[in-house]
Amino acid sequence: MSNALYGPVPNVAEQAGYQDPPPRMGFFTDTSVCIGCKACEVACKEWNLVPDDGGPLTGMSYDNTGALGANTWRHVAFIEQQVPARQAVDLGMPGIGAPGAQTAAEPGQDADIRWLMASDVCKHCTHAACLDVCPTGALFRTEFGTVVVQEDICNGCGYCVVACPYGVIDQRKDDGRVFKCTLCYDRIGDGLEPACAKACPTDSIQYGELDVLRARADARLAELRADGEAGARLYGNDPDDGVGGTGAFFLLLDEPEVYGLPPDPVVTTRNLPQIWQRTAMAAGALVVLGVASFLGRRS
């Protein structure tokens, strides 16, 4: 197994042991067309029977969901930013005074507000730390290359929670087990698209074969760049990144951290060989201390 812990993996399902698996499936979330309607959050809850976790209003924005968690498998982030004012387009509307006299912006109006909305979800990493550290085998790689928890196996050890570099998976306190997005494993096996993608009214959430989605995302990025959207970038589409690329990737209009995403996540198990090496050295040191304590004068 080459690049078992880190680096690009051409066929993640095959590496997991599937023979002749179907194409890797994923999400491309194009946040440039997200309208923040949260239909994805609702559809996900409905289809997957995810319990209510509605708390008080956050008071920070129109986002009252807060973050991904055991009971939130899609989370729509809402960001209000001040940006430099754009040159207004003259629509030729009737106004007061001579034509063209009032086109300049009023003083103090050199800043605009823009809203960024983005539907976040489990990334279904190529190198999934949650799956690597799971001691029971409850987390597994599906034939579609996605990462799913088997709820009849999970014993609630909580290791995956601290291993995820995106803070996605979490424990349901009253239940004890961990939960996260399954990429609607029950739907995609029947050829249906996941509930969130199905419900998305603007096709911000697109489901499909990862290779197709990546090509589509490249084209969309080029289009946005050509339109002058300089902040547009893809996030998670690069197989050479710290998690080997993600099965669910994004087109963002600002830095990832603005959306609550880590700018350069690296799967913790990349360092696992060194971690085990240091641990073996320390265990050896313990033996040396034990032997040394019996040397010398008898007392």
Added chain:
Amino acid sequence: MKETRLVPDADFDSYYGRPILKGPVWKQPDVSLYFFLGGLAGASAVLAEGAALTGRPELQRVSRVLAAAGITAGIGALIHDLGRPARFLHMLRVLKPTSPMSVGSWVMAPFSGLATAALVSDVTGVLPRLGRTAGIGAAVLGPALSTYTAALIADTAIPTWHEGYRELPFVFAGGATAAAGGLAMVATPASERGPARRLGVMGGVVELAATERMRRRLGPLDEPYRQGRPGVLLRAARALTAGGVAAAVLSPRLPVLARPAGAALATGSLLTRFGLLLAGRPAAEDPRHVVVPQRARLTEPVGTLSG
């Protein structure tokens, strides 16, 4: 330690300052206690076998009790921590080298049986050869049991834990031997106390040195270890361990110091585990610890921080 704030507070973006990572959901004191007890048990099994080989029956008995009782209580704490305690045996469904918790479970399960068998044989005198063989088995597994928990917290996304991966195993190995030696000092008569004292002193020194080295290397990521309750615990742990080492060194001339010294070493080790583990939540929930090093890595590819 000198305060070096390398990065100004406001110089990073986040989503309304909300956490990026999830903090540990592990119950407290269960998991910190298990980390301490497992370490203690592993090192005690080594001490017990040394005592058996060199003919120190009192020290052997004490260490075997510490090993068996430590792991039994530790497993109890661990099972209580699980979200689904009834599914504890699912830990042994698979053996995964990529999961330190899985590897640790496979070390812990036979260790608990062997350490208990060795103790029962020692106390009852039944099947002495088999008992000694079990004791040797426990001593072989002991060092792994004492240190795998360091690999466990290093193999996480929490930067303060992960970036300490070089030194954490030595912090835990030192702490385990300090605890085993310290508690054996408390419970062993003076005539057989020597190896326990030496083990406690060396363990304490290793624990102090490795902790210091790790925290220096962590730089700004050390903040969760300085602040709040973890900071208080780690400062108290350092004082106790240092005091315990000094008192243990003096104890051959001042025997009255031996028991307090041992207790201080063990308590220092206990508080170190609590401090390190309790720092996990604040470390995870501060987005600065995630964004700033990752951003630095992106703008300057040859960074000092890895992982």
